Amino acid sequence: xxxxxxxxxxxxxxxxxxxxxxxxxxxxxxxxxxxxxxxxxxxxxxxxxxxxxxxxxxxxxxxxxxxxxxxxxxxxxxxxxxxxxxxxxxxxxxxxxxxxxxxxxxxxxxxxxxxxxxxxxxxxxxxxxxxxxxxxxxxxxxxxxxxxxxxxxxxxxxxxxxxxxxxxxxxxxxxxxxxxxxxxxxxxxxxxxxxxxxxxxxxxxxxxxxxxxxxxxxxxxxxxxxxxxxxxxxxx
Amino acid sequence: xxxxxxxxxxxxxxxxxxxxxxxxxxxxxxxxxxxxxxxxxxxxxxxxxxxxxxxxxxxxxxxxxxxxxxxxxxxxxxxxxxxxxxxxxxxxxxxxxxxxxxxxxxxxxxxxxxxxxxxxxxxxxxxxxxxxxxxxxxxxxxxxxxxxxxxxxxxxxxxxxxxxxxxxxxxxxxxxxxxxxxxxxxxxxxxxxxxxxxxxxxxxxxxxxxxxxxxxxxxxxxxxxxxxxxxxxxxxxxxxxxxxxxxxxxxxxxxxxxxxxxxxxxxxxxxxxxxxxxxxxxxxxxxxxxxxxxxxxxxxxxxxxxxxxxxxxxxxxxxxxxxxxxxxxxxxxxxxxxxxxxxxxxxxxxxxxxxxxxxxxxxxxxxxxxxxxxxxxxxxxxxxxxxxxxxxxxxxxxxxxxxxxxxxxxxxxxxxxxxxxxxxxxxx
Numbered sequence: 001x002x003x004x005x006x007x008x009x010x011x012x013x014x015x016x017x018x019x020x021x022x023x024x025x026x027x028x029x030x031x032x033x034x035x036x037x038x039x040x041x042x043x044x045x046x047x048x049x050x051x052x053x054x055x056x057x058x059x060x061x062x063x064x065x066x067x068x069x070x071x072x073x074x075x076x077x078x079x080x081x082x083x084x085x086x087x088x089x090x091x092x093x094x095x096x097x098x099x100x101x102x103x104x105x106x107x108x109x110x111x112x113x114x115x116x117x118x119x120x121x122x123x124x125x126x127x128x129x130x131x132x133x134x135x136x137x138x139x140x141x142x143x144x145x146x147x148x149x150x151x152x153x154x155x156x157x158x159x160x161x162x163x164x165x166x167x168x169x170x171x172x173x174x175x176x177x178x179x180x181x182x183x184x185x186x187x188x189x190x191x192x193x194x195x196x197x198x199x200x201x202x203x204x205x206x207x208x209x210x211x212x213x214x215x216x217x218x219x220x221x222x223x224x225x226x227x228x229x230x231x232x233x234x235x236x
Numbered sequence: 237x238x239x240x241x242x243x244x245x246x247x248x249x250x251x252x253x254x255x256x257x258x259x260x261x262x263x264x265x266x267x268x269x270x271x272x273x274x275x276x277x278x279x280x281x282x283x284x285x286x287x288x289x290x291x292x293x294x295x296x297x298x299x300x301x302x303x304x305x306x307x308x309x310x311x312x313x314x315x316x317x318x319x320x321x322x323x324x325x326x327x328x329x330x331x332x333x334x335x336x337x338x339x340x341x342x343x344x345x346x347x348x349x350x351x352x353x354x355x356x357x358x359x360x361x362x363x364x365x366x367x368x369x370x371x372x373x374x375x376x377x378x379x380x381x382x383x384x385x386x387x388x389x390x391x392x393x394x395x396x397x398x399x400x401x402x403x404x405x406x407x408x409x410x411x412x413x414x415x416x417x418x419x420x421x422x423x424x425x426x427x428x429x430x431x432x433x434x435x436x437x438x439x440x441x442x443x444x445x446x447x448x449x450x451x452x453x454x455x456x457x458x459x460x461x462x463x464x465x466x467x468x469x470x471x472x473x474x475x476x477x478x479x480x481x482x483x484x485x486x487x488x489x490x491x492x493x494x495x496x497x498x499x500x501x502x503x504x505x506x507x508x509x510x511x512x513x514x515x516x517x518x519x520x521x522x523x524x525x526x527x528x529x530x531x532x533x534x535x536x537x538x539x540x541x542x543x544x545x546x547x548x549x550x551x552x553x554x555x556x557x558x559x560x561x562x563x564x565x566x567x568x569x570x571x572x573x574x575x576x577x578x579x580x581x582x583x584x585x586x587x588x589x590x591x592x593x594x595x596x597x598x599x600x601x602x603x604x605x606x607x608x609x610x611x612x613x614x615x616x617x618x619x620x621x622x623x624x625x626x627x628x629x630x631x632x633x634x635x636x637x638x639x640x641x642x643x644x645x646x647x648x649x650x651x652x653x654x655x656x657x658x659x660x661x662x663x664x
Contacts, residue, residue, distance in 0.1 A: 079246050091246050119249040156254040156265065197250075203258035211267055 006043075009053040013061065017045040020059075033060025034069065064163020068093040068193035070129035077157065077191030078137065080120040088116055090124065093193045096134045100124060104138040106146035114151075121152045121197065123189050152189055155199030158210040162194045164217045176216040179228040180209055183235070208235070244330055245459050252460050256444040266292075266454060271497055273452045276505065278396050278512040284426070284520075285401030289393040292454065293383025295327075298393030299376045300401040304418075307363070307370040315362020317373035319348045319394065328382035339386075346479050347377070347391050350435035350468035354476035357398065358430035364406050369416065371403055373429070384454035387466050391437040392509060399513040402426035434506045435476040438498035439466045442484050449494060451501065465491070467498040471506050 006019040013019065019036070020043040032038065035047035036059055045051070049063030068076070070092060078090035078098060087099040100122070102113050116122075122139065129135040139149040160168075168174050168190045177188070186200035186209050196213070200206045212231055216224050255265060262270060274292030281288065285300035307314060321344040323331040331337075336344070351357055362371040375397065377390045405424045409417045441453035441461035453461060463483020468476040475495060480486070 079248050081246060117249065119247055119252075121248040121250050152250065154253070155250055157248055157250060203254065203261055204263055206254070207258065207263060207265060207267055210265075 005053045006051065006059070008051050011051060012049070013045045013051045014048045015045055018042045019045060019051060029057060031058045033058060034071070035061025035063065062163075062166070064161045064166075066159075066161055066194060067095070068162055070094045070098065070126050070135040070193075072126055072128050074126045074192045076124060076126060076137075076193040077152070077189065077195040077197060078122045078124050078193075080116045080118055080122065082118065083116065090122065090137060092124075092126070092135065092137075092191075093195065094129075094135060098126070098135040098137050100137040100139065104140055105150075106140055106144065116151070121157055123149050123152055123191070123197075125149060148189075152197050152199075155187075155197050156206050156210060157195055157197045158214055160194050160196060160214060161217065162192065164213070165190055165192050165194050165196065167217075168196060168213070174213075174216075175221065175224045176212055176228050179225075179232065180212060183232055184209065245455070247456070247459050251456060255457060255460050256448075259443060259448045259450065264450060264454075265456065270448065270450045271501075273501060273504070274454075276392070276508055278392065278509060280396070280400055280512070280516045285397050287393050287396035287400065289389050289396065291383070291385060291389040291392070291452070293381060294385060294389045295379075295381040295383075296386065296389040296393040297378045297380055298390070298397035299378070300394075300397040301374050301376070302371050302401070302403045303374070304364065304369050304406075304416075305372040307367065311359075312367040313363040313370075314359040315370040315372060316359065317351070317357055317375060319344050319351075319375045319377065321347075321377045321379070321390070323379045323382075326381075327379045331379075331382070342479075342481065343387050343390055344377070346387050346437060346466055346468070346477070347375075347394050349477045349479075350391060350437060351394070351398075354433070354435050354468075354470070354474070356431055356433055356435050356470075356476075358432060361430050362403075364416065365408070373398075373401070382455060384456070384458050385439050385452050388437050388439050388452065391435075391468070392505060395431075395434050395436070396509055396512065398429055398431060399509065400428070400516055402428050433470040433472060433474075434509060435468045435470050436502040436505045436509075437466050437468045438501050438505075439464060440494050440498075442486055442490075447484060447486055447490060449490060451497065465494060467495055469495070469499050469502045471499075471503050473499060 008017065008019050020030075022038075022041045022043065030043070032043065033052075035045060035049060037044050037046050043059070045061060047061050047063050049061040052060050052062050070076075076092045078092045078100070080088050080100075081091050081097065082089040085102075087101050089097045090100050092098050103109070104127075105114060108114075124137040124139055125141065127136045127138045139146065141147040141149070168177055168188075169192065180186075184200070184205050186198055186205055188196060188198050188209070190196040196210075198206045198210050200209070208231075212227075216227060219227055258264065259270065264270065266274075268274070274294075275290075277290045279288045279290075280286065281299075287298045289296050289298070305316075308316065321336055321340045323336065323340045325331045325333050357373070362373070364370060375394050377393060379386055379390070402421075402425075404421060404426050405419045407417050407419070409415055439452065441450045441457055442448070442463040442465070443450060443457065443461045447462070450457060450461075453464070458464070461483075463480070463486065465478065465480040465483075465486070467478050470476060478495075
């Protein structure tokens with residue numbers, strides 16, 4: 001049986017809003033993501049943001065803030081802050097430092113433990129994140145391959161909000177990112193925890209891309225297009 | 237241990253390398269050139285002597301207050317001033333509440349040295365009774381947001397706040413001439429401090445092995461730089477103070493070059509401060525003109541009644557259009573402002589304003605001024621509104637004693653246009 005989606009999907013909700021009344025829905029399982037809570041027979045909103053729905057039965061609230069709440073399966077940018085015999089302590093902009101086991105690398109054994117100095121920038125995957133515990137990371141994907149994870153060399157890391165990070169990763173692509181990508185050549189790694197890393201052959205390109213993306217966060221879609229045009233004209 | 241780590245800024249190795257390599261091509265991470273300052277905005281609060289400075293992401297609030305106190309024994313006819321810094325924990329995760337840390341004390345010392353040793357603030361004019369009573373000025377600097385280069389921002393905040401601070405005028409009076417009277421601001425216009433010059437602090441950061449110089453470093457550049465130097469100069473070409481505490485060694489030529497650049501930047505910043513202070517002062521004098529009604533119920537009652545009668549009178553005479561111009565003023569005057577019973581913040585000795593005493597003093601002043609107005613009144617058709625408007629005018633006049641006004645617009649002008657010229661000569 002398919003659940004009729006709530007009529008508040010894709011709209012801004014605030015704490016206290018009731019999005020679904022369960023009394024007239026039977027024999028259905030719903031999956032509730034962040035920002036939602038079951039209160040007896042109703043599903044209430046706990047965090048302000050946009051309500052999202054994915055078929056067949058997933059609901060969650062999306063909001064943008066500077067702090068990141070770790071959750072399993074996210075790809076984030078972490079910075080090594082300390083080394084321990086068993087783990088690397090990595091900061092991922094969450095409430096607690098995350099642990100990256102020393103062996104969570106492709107072909108990692110006790111003999112070839114990587115040497116990361118303090119301040120190394122890593123692109124990692126969050127394996128598990130339970131409240132109250134330190135999140136666990138891995139530099140391999142689910143199959144055990146290195147994929148794109150690992151150390152990011154050169155370039156510069158910029159801070160952003162979680163909303164901007166999501167926008168950069170969404171499809172259709174972010175207009176400023178797409179527009180800059182057509183004219184300039186650079187590589188970019190976006191962490192859903194509100195960090196993105198840019199690298200290019202010239203420092204000026206890196207600075208341009210990073211600042212343009214940061215500034216575009218507060219602009220609407222139309223304003224972003226105008227900003228992009230002006231920016232590209234000034235480069236030429 | 238995790239909490240300690242969370243308090244410091246987490247920098248990646250990529251950032252350090254990138255900042256240094258970008259500087260080799262003369263570009264900084266936020267797009268500035270090495271000798272560009274960030275955007276500087278200076279805003280003033282509602283009270284005299286409060287300024288908020290925003291330099292890029294750095295925000296500092298400066299607040300100046302004054303109190304009467306005993307002078308130092310070795311300087312009996314000089315006032316004093318002291319600087320207090322507060323690094324709010326909301327500015328930076330590494331700021332702890334409580335006792336000021338090393339950087340807080342250093343910042344306070346740099347700002348203090350710039351103002352004190354160069355004698356920018358005229359302390360002799362702060363003397364009231366030599367050897368007994370002087371004004372002691374207190375400058376509070378609150379760091380609200382740390383985006384790098386707190387010293388420059390704090391210095392600008394201190395200068396802006398000092399330029400707009402007003403202290404109440406004190407005279408010796410009383411029966412024996414020995415009593416000190418501190419005049420409330422509506423009685424006598426408070427006086428501003430005398431600043432001989434503006435010592436502006438300009439901070440340089442030395443990054444990398446080649447000691448590339450950047451001006452106005454951001455938070456990230458400060459974490460990466462090997463050393464820093466703060467030069468305090470004024471527009472007269474004087475170097476008031478230089479602070480280079482530790483850090484990387486720098487050659488003499490670089491220091492001289494920095495001082496030359498700093499004098500140019502000091503000129504820019506001084507003109508920005510002066511412009512901001514001037515616009516604040518013009519706004520302040522405009523506010524003074526509109527505000528005719530004091531915060532006492534008695535006289536505002538009287539004024540309200542006069543307003544009502546005046547509306548009738550002016551309608552009849554047909555100068556309603558002029559009256560409407562000053563509608564805002566009238567509305568403000570006719571709303572009954574409640575008597576605020578706390579001690580006035582400008583007066584260090586007051587126990588509060590006595591409403592009754594003020595009311596009686598105002599009433600006693602109304603009568604003689606009344607006669608004056610009637611003598612000067614010409615024959616005009618609005619004879620009915622004459623006595624009432626003159627009473628209002630007298631109340632308005634008592635609050636204009638000592639007021640400097642750039643424009644002569646007042647309540648009287650709304651009612652009696654013919655008296656405009658007369659009153660201009662009276663007031664000036």
